[in-house]
Amino acid sequence: MSCRFPGVHNPDEFWRLLRDGKSTIGTFPGHRAEGPHRTSHPDAATVNAGSFLDSVDGFDAEFFGTAPAEAAAMDPVQRLGLELAWEAVEDARMPASALAGRESDVVVGAAPSGYELLRKLSGSDREDHYAALGSSGALIANRVSHLLDLRGMSFCADSGQSSSLVSLALACERIRSGAVDTALAGGVHLIVDPEAGLGLANLGALSPDGTCFPFDARANGFVRGEGGAFVLLKRLDLAVADGDHIYAVVRGWGVASAGASSRMPDPSPGAQAAAVLAALRCADVAFDDVDYVEAHGTGTRLGDPAELAGLREVFRETGRSRPLTIGSVKANVGHLEPAAGIVGLVKAALCLDRARLVPQPNFRTPNPAVPDFPADFEVLPAARPWPGAPGRTLRAGVSAVGMGGTTAHVVLEQAPERDRAELRTRDEESTSTGALAVVPWVLSARSEPALREQAARLRELVAADTSLSAADVGHSLVSTRSSFAHRAVVLGGGREEALAGLELLAAGGDTARTVRGVATEPAGPVVFVFPGQGSQWLGMGRRLYAESEVFARAIDACGRALEPWLDWSLADLVTGAQAAPSPADGDAVVQPALFAMMVSLARLWRSLGVVPDAVVGHSQGEIAAACVSGALSLRDAARIVALRSRALTELAGLGGMTAVAAPRAWVEDRLEQWSGRLCVATVNGPASVVISGDPEPLDEFAALAARDGVRVRRLDVAYASHSHQVERIRDQVLEAAAGVSPRRTAVEFHSTVTGGALDTRLLGGSYWYDNLRSTVRFGEVVETLMRERGGVFVEVSPHPVLRVAMEETADALANAPVVVSTLHRDDGSAGEVLASLAELHVRGVPVDWRAVFAAHRPRRIALPTYAFQRRRYWLTAPDDTAMTDPGPTGHTSEAGPGTRTARLDSESAVLDLVCAETAVLLSVRDADLTGPDLVARSIETFKDLGFDSPTAVGLRNRLTAAAGVRLPATVAFTYPTPQRLARHLFSLLEPTTPDEPRTADGPAPESRSDDDLYALIDRGYV
Incomplete structure (x- = not known):
């Protein structure tokens, strides 16, 4: 599993938040308020309350093999989905290559983040080669399938707020049918502009207090949340056979629609009851055997009473004889809307894995709209062990309800006792077979900074948990992680020596027992x-x-x-x-x-x-x-x-034989006087020769070599x-x-x-x-x-x-x-x-590190996930999204959003313009780059500066809008430096006679032939 919420980066951190009854809800970070213009809407405070990530503009484009321009064009929900999918595979304690080429599904629940509005306001929608890929919701799942080379169904679901749990149910159905044996299911949600939530505020769904009170008398709406979660699903018998760590078993699932039973968007108790009953039938378990339900629990005036009414209907249908413990994660991390269901599932799975129930934040008094609440429902004020007799299988339900009436319910149960017993036996054996004298800890990353951070994260983990043996850590590093180009191997004679090596590696240093390098494709045999x-x-x-x-x-x-x-x-x-x-x-x-x-x-x-x-x-x-x-x-x-x-x-x-530190030609020249008694026996290198023969001539040769200052050594032969x-x-x-x-x-x-x-x-x-x-x-x-x-x-x-x-x-x-x-x-x-x-x-x-540990039966332990090296990739809306200025030739030119007109009355002014617009396009890769920086580098080619064909087209569009002249799409490659392009552009702006071509440094762009364009393609410019 993987998850991300404000201040929460993985399931362990999420568990601590849940166990302690804490919340991530606050207000929208001020430093993120650079999107569309803010208004003074009366509900502004309401929509600005929520569980918001500190930043959503960072992305490790190098790790995911994404060009800077494409990274900036990608909706940040796509980037988050990629990261969470990768982390879920790593948390499953398998290298990503183990899934490559397999028929594995990817199903994701997601919704637009609002990035498309920013794309339009920035003007990049007019010139962005990657806009179509960056805005498509389906691409969230498709990019994950591409990243991991998965060949099964790749699908992005949208059933509203139940999307991610519907996705999971669909994946489970595919696994049960035999179509696939593994799948990734997840959900992501980001909010580029909080004011996009005004519609929910107008609907009365958002809490004016900025707090979510599920099941409580104070319930008056939910608060929105950002983040997401992914889970890796695997057929149970395969997971047990492979010795996987199983958080929980998906025993059953059900999906139902409200149809016309209620007015949209009012919730339908009947539809919710139908989904739960379908899941129980699928699981073949009695409702009495379910101890806990992670409810949709939005804390809205209509939602909670309707959901609990639906559960009471299930009580009646199944004859349940005891109260049901309920909870809602929305009080902890807000309502992640399309990702809400998968977040609830991760919470329930963690509770099952640790056999412990967690407290419900913000609950004080039961909602009075639910008559006789304590008779059927219990909400926990504090954490406690999961109730039940020893040996009894623990089970939980998870619900998600879409605004349009689609409800999903999943029944989870704890991992099989046999699996847990086998893991305990394996753990005991791994600690009783002795230790390796030298243990290799193998780390890798896509960049040197990431490698250092990987070392720091691993050291922090191992130093904090003395139960982790050096062999367990080493085995897990080579059996559960992918191998990248930047590599290091820390060779430790024990746990402490290895930790010291990691500390130095994290600081950029080395020890005699640390081997580092950058892997390339082996050249030769x-x-x-x-x-x-x-x-x-x-x-x-x-x-x-x-x-x-x-x-x-x-x-x-x-x-x-x-x-x-x-x-x-x-x-x-x-x-x-x-x-x-x-x-x-x-x-x-x-x-x-x-x-x-x-x-x-x-x-x-x-x-x-x-x-x-x-x-x-x-x-x-x-x-x-x-x-x-x-x-x-x-x-x-x-x-x-x-x-x-x-x-x-x-x-x-x-x-006998004598080694001579001299070239073969030198030796053979001097051996002539002992012809037939001495000869060249071996030639080992450019200045490494061995001669062989009778003893006395060997002594005479040694004396001659000593006079010439050549080292010789008699071999013990x-x-x-x-x-x-x-x-x-x-x-x-x-x-x-x-x-x-x-x-x-x-x-x-x-x-x-x-x-x-x-x-x-x-x-x-x-x-x-x-x-x-x-x-x-x-x-x-x-x-x-x-x-x-x-x-x-x-x-x-x-x-x-x-x-x-x-x-x-x-x-x-x-x-x-x-x-x-x-x-x-x-x-x-x-x-x-x-x-x-x-x-x-x-x-x-290629080497096989796992063979080093094979005889020691070590465990696969959980390791820190990859240390992404994020940089800022973001589309920025200008202060004024449309403006009209006098053009350089005295007429008015209309500049598109994100562009500007300028007075271009000198060649240096035109060069300033070219460099400024170039800096804007390259800023997605280097946020600190400015136009003056590029003026100093104006003799470098656009290709060397980092341009590709889409970037070149983008520069053409910006210069066309700013200068009011027609330019071909390949102008940045026809005039391959900012200096030459500025000179050409200035020549087009200068007054000309009717017969004088408006061109410099070559033929007018309009006269450039197809052959010229193909020549540029052949040279790699286009």
């Missing part, structure tokens, strides 16, 4: 990169094996695949168990262990939604890459790595991979890979042997010898991928050994790809993986 040796460390999988079931299962699977060729436990080694061998025990241990780590880490990445489009392996890392891509089975890959690493032990002590020495074990390596059956796979395999993409069916026996003997062309492959494809590069290893080289390659490119690692020898925990996952997420890579 996700590339998994698997290094060779060097990333191993003792106990490299210990923490992750304990923290991640996915990783642990993958290690165990690798252990089973390696078992035929190992005499030690893989799980013991990667977890650092005492009985296990150490990575220092040789390559026959290191390479199988690293292979298993990399394959298992890749499995973990996949479980988090990060799936490779391509793989790149470095030396032995190609075996893991082939396995992860699906080209080799786990058993085949395990055999190759185990037997090949065993063969390598024969080379121990015969050679006892043999010379990728050198002539590998030829000694050729037969053993070919035997290790004999009989493998490589498969074709959808994941691209970029070979560092061949230097490019390779058909994975070629990864047979001889390839794995070439992989060990040839130069590793890693830097070349990565540079080509980054330059041609962009992409995201994930180093899948227990410690990043290639990330620096990849970052150096990326830094040389105009659009540097994203590069992340997995674990680090200083931190082998899941928290390190989550930090890299956050880096990918904030840059737009």
Whole structure:
């Protein structure tokens, strides 16, 4: 559910208002009185009393993807409807994308706000491209359907003051019929000009006291109210199955018309009784089982007695044996007219959800027009628990009555006990399964200010409720909220650390545990990169094996695949168990262990939604890459790595490898003197090379490099991979890979042997010898991928050994790809993986955050709704709605509403006019913009200033009216800056000879051809 009233922004705040018996009724805010002119009508005080929102001109156009001009043209009831619909979906604890594309209805009750009069007085109705869309009542529902991509019925109902409850009944009927299984029903009401209520005052419906007294002896009319509410309806069995929070169940509904039974607008007790009886039949419940009715309760002299007479008729028809508790929310928030029914329904649902009845404001003495009132009715002076025996189902009715005689009634009952019991069990389980060591709190918004406010709202909520666990908050953020471009991930080691991170984020700051970014569409593939040796460390999988079931299962699977060729436990080694061998025990241990780590880490990445489009392996890392891509089975890959690493032990002590921080050309130039004894083993990046060969030449090369100031480092490897020495074990390596059956796979395999993409069916026996003997062309492959494809590069290893080289390659490119690692020898925990996952997420890579919480059975809790960043979008009526002044050429020109004539006797005066009128049109986007501001920017194009085609037409209309000359619709694009347009306009105002064309800077507008216009369209101006 969602709701909005003065000072009330959500159902929780509404509940506090109801529980405390408070009211939002006051007077029309003075700062809003800029619409149509006020009068001295004797009922002015009456219509200015009501429940009015402080402002209705604000709207987050960016969030809703609305152009500024369109936002200003939209009736504010449309804007409010969009916000409330979005908030209702968020309150349902589901991302909006969960509804997209579904056959879901949107039904809304609404009425005109009076904005159309303002549109006419402002003159925008003559030039407003969006006026038709902005004024249509149907567009309230249609815009919601468009926003959420809902494909069911989209309908705006008008049955007067019962509109929103009739809408809800229609939605329920559609769900019951099987046409849809979800629907949004709501109602909105705004009052642009209070004096539009004079008709109601003349009718005697409004309270001259400015107070609403439902059921009271003082009842003399209602006061009008602004705001609205939306509810998301879902088929009950689906809601229970999905574990949704259910406020209440709509058990039955009925709609009836007064027909000719009473004189319009007098209420009809018979019609109201008929609607209640129809709802009871639909619900299949007895009236005796209904404890409370949220009545229409307008507090009018005729309305309350008629409604209670109708309820007494239901008493007689059903044989009810006990008094009925009644109430009316109109004493709290005023009469929201078309939205009144849905507001009453939200109140009743909150009461059922909390099993508590609330007091009725302004009730002192029963209305004497209702004989023997206490015999049948009770009005509560204070809040109290809902009466009834334990285990008894609580029920309430809700009524709404239209002035034309259409009455709707709905029967609600509390959520099923089974549902509440399941939720309690789920809550208990969620608190008993242990906590994550690092919990990600994922936030997003459409703008940076909104992101900061989201953080502030979340911190306020969590700080105020110590029962909320960090895991519950994290799970709810990723499972119930939509993801937008501006993103942040706060990684907390606990609740307090996360709260501190939110506080800094809200203030615009950062911590080392906060990852921020603006997501874009990922440009290029996700590339998994698997290094060779060097990333191993003792106990490299210990923490992750304990923290991640996915990783642990993958290690165990690798252990089973390696078992035929190992005499030690893989799980013991990667977890650092005492009985296990150490990575220092040789390559026959290191390479199988690293292979298993990399394959298992890749499995973990996949479980988090990060799936490779391509793989790149470095030396032995190609075996893991082939396995992860699906080209080799786990058993085949395990055999190759185990037997090949065993063969390598024969080379121990015969050679070595040295890392050189220099370009390949520099290294190769100096290796010539050791030809046949040293070679380039790997090229990792622009200035990262490894050489391989005999020990003595390696020492001599190191001395030479030191004299040239080049850094070198001897690697902790006892043999010379990728050198002539590998030829000694050729037969053993070919035997290790004999009989493998490589498969074709959808994941691209970029070979560092061949230097490019390779058909994975070629990864047979001889390839794995070439992989060990040839130069590793890693830097070349990565540079080509980054330059041609962009992409995201994930180093899948227990410690990043290639990330620096990849970052150096990326830094040389105009659009540097994203590069992340997995674990680090200083931190082998899941928290390190989550930090890299956050880096990918904030840059737009699809990830699955829900998988992080899957094993902990957390709750979906209520979170703050979106922090809309509203700006003013409003049509303004001028002080004088029509005026006639002498025109610049001495004649009188009639200017339309909102325009003016001016003395245009110089080019600078014309420029002032153009800039002033431009500022008026752009003020819907920037309220502080003035004509003098634009004079200083008059060489900027209208397009750069924010014009689109409708705005250009609007400027043409205003200049035509002000200057009294004919201008084409495309004049702002033909003369694309204010300066050039002013020069052209001034040329049209100057006296000319009969044969002289009235034009400047180009042909006269009248002579511009269709081809010219199409050229402007092609260039994007029109």
